[in-house]
Amino acid sequence: MRLRRGGGRTAYPRPMTSGEPDTDVLRLGAGARAWRAGTVVVLTLLFCAGSLVGNDHWWPFSPWRMFATSQAATGSVWSTGIEVRTADHVDTWVPAPLTPENVGLNRAEVEGRIPQIQADPSRLGTLATSHARLRPGAPAWVGLRVVRHKIVVVDREPTGEVETDVLAEWSSP
Amino acid sequence: MSRLRDWLFAPVPLARVAVLRALVFAFVIVDVLLLHTSGWYHGEADPVWYEPLVMGQVLHLPPASVLLVEVLKWGCVVAAALAISGRAPRLLGWVVAVCWIWYQYVAFSYGKVDHDRADFVVALALLPTVGIAHLSDRRLSEAAGFALRAIQLAAVATYFLSAWAKLRFGGLEWVNSATMVRAVVRRGTPWAQWLLEIPWTLHWFQWVLMAAEITAPVIFLLSERWRRRAVAAWFAFHAMTYAAITIAFWPHLVMMLAFLPLEEYADRLRAWWARTRAGRWVGERRLSSGAAPPAASTPASRPGAGVG
Numbered sequence: 001m002r003l004r005r006g007g008g009r010t011a012y013p014r015p016m017t018s019g020e021p022d023t024d025v026l027r028l029g030a031g032a033r034a035w036r037a038g039t040v041v042v043l044t045l046l047f048c049a050g051s052l053v054g055n056d057h058w059w060p061f062s063p064w065r066m067f068a069t070s071q072a073a074t075g076s077v078w079s080t081g082i083e084v085r086t087a088d089h090v091d092t093w094v095p096a097p098l099t100p101e102n103v104g105l106n107r108a109e110v111e112g113r114i115p116q117i118q119a120d121p122s123r124l125g126t127l128a129t130s131h132a133r134l135r136p137g138a139p140a141w142v143g144l145r146v147v148r149h150k151i152v153v154v155d156r157e158p159t160g161e162v163e164t165d166v167l168a169e170w171s172s173p
Numbered sequence: 174m175s176r177l178r179d180w181l182f183a184p185v186p187l188a189r190v191a192v193l194r195a196l197v198f199a200f201v202i203v204d205v206l207l208l209h210t211s212g213w214y215h216g217e218a219d220p221v222w223y224e225p226l227v228m229g230q231v232l233h234l235p236p237a238s239v240l241l242v243e244v245l246k247w248g249c250v251v252a253a254a255l256a257i258s259g260r261a262p263r264l265l266g267w268v269v270a271v272c273w274i275w276y277q278y279v280a281f282s283y284g285k286v287d288h289d290r291a292d293f294v295v296a297l298a299l300l301p302t303v304g305i306a307h308l309s310d311r312r313l314s315e316a317a318g319f320a321l322r323a324i325q326l327a328a329v330a331t332y333f334l335s336a337w338a339k340l341r342f343g344g345l346e347w348v349n350s351a352t353m354v355r356a357v358v359r360r361g362t363p364w365a366q367w368l369l370e371i372p373w374t375l376h377w378f379q380w381v382l383m384a385a386e387i388t389a390p391v392i393f394l395l396s397e398r399w400r401r402r403a404v405a406a407w408f409a410f411h412a413m414t415y416a417a418i419t420i421a422f423w424p425h426l427v428m429m430l431a432f433l434p435l436e437e438y439a440d441r442l443r444a445w446w447a448r449t450r451a452g453r454w455v456g457e458r459r460l461s462s463g464a465a466p467p468a469a470s471t472p473a474s475r476p477g478a479g480v481g
Contacts, residue, residue, distance in 0.1 A: 025184045026314040033182060036319050040181065043295065051334045057226045059281050060291035064335035068342040071355040079359050100214035105222060109284035126219035133217050151358055156351045156372035158358055
């Protein structure tokens, strides 16, 4: 960066009191301006390309698609969760938090892999392993299943009706 | 063209960048320790769930391990804590940038990308380019102006391009869909449930949100006073969103501060602190111990200050 004077009053930055603006302006040379302008152009192109044709895998240039999908005004809202059987109660399925603190992954990360889980339900066993490492004091999981709750919505209003499907199930060998 | 150039490099006080940098680095510490910890937990997830993003394929980044996430997490914390001091702004700033971006990559390469964190990458990458900037340095700097302008552009792009994403993925019917109902059903707070009983509220909100996001770039045409009001309106919107569905775009909120005269707020805060009993006590202690008062710190006392 080159130092050029904007005010021309003093040849050296003078002491100033707080709140008093100085007329000196620290200007950039042509090269410093050029690479900065080039950076803005490149970033603009990458962000726009990501939004136009990219997907999540382009992060940080992926499309900004928070809440971007359309949910039909009448239909069902899906919510995925897990249920487990513990070593203490091997015959009872109970809901368990599908959170990073509990299994190392969050709900959306499991929701996005339902086809892979259904093709190979043994993947669910890795969640039980992670749970044992993250919660060493909790009873071990001997069974785990992924359930999908369908909350029925009519004309943007939940009716209170909930359907539950079991999508995949794993039991410890 | 020259007007565009003048706009892109409009000089701002170095103190503004100094305040924003301190806030950005303080936020990084809070973020990795408290707000966004899923990357750390991926150290405990089985590598079978790892799904490399393009960045990971290009750079050959490995799946998360406990060692990797600990190094990235504490690398962020230590580098950001040192960077808040203002020393070695380029080295420490870019170390923070690399650690934070990699830590986010670890969080996002297991099947879920959070879409609110991309603009912060711009802030972390470009703030170090300003070089030394002191909290009391009121000299105007084009490098500082450029960094802030780039951050403002990225923050506003977040709104505008998220409206575009709604049209791309949700179609024109997005505004009449039940997307917000879905959000409240899935993760609504107890005090947001009434919105489900009056469905037009969320329907109407979608129209307002789409209009606000599409017109977000207008903020660059507003007067200073209205620009601050627009930023306040966006903060109000994000506060409402957090109250309803506990989602806050934290890094983006820090980016929006780039629109504000932060050095003036810092001055007011300092003046208020000096008036308080505790502030007077600290000031007297510093004087009696022979330390120079803060106002004596000037650019002239620091050779090379602000020159990058």
